[in-house]
Amino acid sequence: MTDHVPYLLGVRVRPERVDSTGYPFNLLLVSSLDLQFDSPVTFFVGENGTGKSTVIEALAAVCRLPVSGGSRNELSANHGPDMTSALAAAIRPSFRRRPPDGYFLRSEFQAHFATLLDARKADPDFSGDPYALYGGRSLHTRSHGEAFLAVLLNRIRSGLFLFDEPESALSPQRQLALLAYMSALVSGGKSQFIIATHSPILLTMPESQILSFDGDAVQEIALEDTTHYQITRGILHNPAAYWRHLQAPPETESKTSDKRTSAATRRGASKRRA
Numbered sequence: 001m002t003d004h005v006p007y008l009l010g011v012r013v014r015p016e017r018v019d020s021t022g023y024p025f026n027l028l029l030v031s032s033l034d035l036q037f038d039s040p041v042t043f044f045v046g047e048n049g050t051g052k053s054t055v056i057e058a059l060a061a062v063c064r065l066p067v068s069g070g071s072r073n074e075l076s077a078n079h080g081p082d083m084t085s086a087l088a089a090a091i092r093p094s095f096r097r098r099p100p101d102g103y104f105l106r107s108e109f110q111a112h113f114a115t116l117l118d119a120r121k122a123d124p125d126f127s128g129d130p131y132a133l134y135g136g137r138s139l140h141t142r143s144h145g146e147a148f149l150a151v152l153l154n155r156i157r158s159g160l161f162l163f164d165e166p167e168s169a170l171s172p173q174r175q176l177a178l179l180a181y182m183s184a185l186v187s188g189g190k191s192q193f194i195i196a197t198h199s200p201i202l203l204t205m206p207e208s209q210i211l212s213f214d215g216d217a218v219q220e221i222a223l224e225d226t227t228h229y230q231i232t233r234g235i236l237h238n239p240a241a242y243w244r245h246l247q248a249p250p251e252t253e254s255k256t257s258d259k260r261t262s263a264a265t266r267r268g269a270s271k272r273r274a
Contacts, residue, residue, distance in 0.1 A: 007099040007160045007192045010036040011059065017090040024087045027051045028216040033091065035218060037194070039209040040186045044196040045226050046213030052196040053164050054087055055213075059194060060104040060162050061088035069106035069113050071155070077116055081109070099192070101159030105151060107168045114139035114147060144169040152178055158190035167199035175201045200228045 013033040019025050029051055044052040057067045066074045067082045118138055120130035131137055135150035142150060148169040167175055179202065185191035195202065203210060203223050212221040223229050235242045 004040055004189075005037050005096065005192060006040065006190060007095060007097060008037055008059070008063065008194070009094045009096050010034070011062070011091050011093045014090050014092050019090075024051065024054045025090070027054065029213060029218055030087065030090075032217045035211065037192075037209065039207060040189075040191065041182065041193045041205055041208040042195070043203055043205075043208060043210045044194070044213060045198070045203065045210055045221070045228060047227075050213035052213050054085075056104075056162055056164050056194060056196045057082070057106075058085045058087035058091055059093075060106075061085040062091060062093045063099070063102055063160055063162070065102050065104040065162065067104075067106075068109045069104050070116075071101070071103045074113070074116065081112075099160035101157065103151075103155055103159070103161050105148075105161070105163045105166055107148075107163075107165045110139075110148065110151075110169075145171060145174055149174055149177070153181055156181070156185065156191075158185070158188070160192045161194075163193065163195040163197075165197060166195065167197055167202060172201055175199060178202075179205055198228055200226070200232045203228060 011033070012035070013030060015031070018031060024030060027050075033055070035055075044056060046052055060067050061084070064072060064075065066072075066077065067085050067088075068074075070077065117130045117134065118140060120126045121138070133155050135142075135154045139147040139150060148166065152166065166178065170178065182191075182193055183205070186193070197203065200223075203226060210221050210223060210226065211218050212226065214227070
């Protein structure tokens with residue numbers, strides 16, 4: 001499968017550069033981080049706080065993209081709160097070849113990027129149209145979802161593209177539109193995507209690679225084995241079973257929600273098998 005990966009083949013930790021005393025080096029997965037990308041489309045999945053965004057931010061840095069989001073044109077723009085990635089200095093990437101272009105969509109800072117484009121438009125010393133690659137007008141004049149889609153469908157062409165939770169502003173229909181667009185680009189052999197997501201819709205992309213961050217080390221996982229898929233399918237198939245557990249009196253104050261959800265998932269799966 002690596003024959004189909006055009007640019008970034010993998011990344012591994014450099015143990016001599018790991019400082020285990022603080023974040024992000026206190027994440028269990030960091031000490032054994034060794035990722036191999038076997039598909040032009042790779043998804044990072046896992047619960048909140050497992051390190052998906054931390055790793056994808058580091059990938060942006062080693063690919064010479066701004067960690068706050070954007071393209072190489074924004075490397076010195078300082079448009080977001082994050083300027084550097086501590087993890088980036090402790091990992092070594094392996095490239096088949098360097099991508100001709102790239103973009104990092106970091107959902108939480110996308111409004112900062114939209115404001116940067118507006119500032120460039122108002123700057124008499126800025127040459128060219130800052131909106132040209134983003135749908136022709138200010139992203140602030142669009143709804144949240146429309147602004148995301150304007151970036152994704154206008155800016156993304158050939159190159160290496162990193163997305164951190166792109167579904168956060170996209171309806172299910174728009175997520176399908178994104179998948180169709182990605183599929184068309186990947187078929188040309190000149191585009192690669194690495195995406196951190198919680199969306200089971202995005203995870204359905206054929207021949208994609210799914211890497212789970214749930215655990216002490218990153219592991220490849222099948223779509224049907226992800227909690228995203230299981231919970232979404234289960235609650236849509238049998239919502240009553242889930243809600244019986246969600247509304248049950250709590251056994252303890254700690255981890256009650258996780259226990260209820262896990263129990264409902266098992267119950268839903270059992271009913272489907274029956």
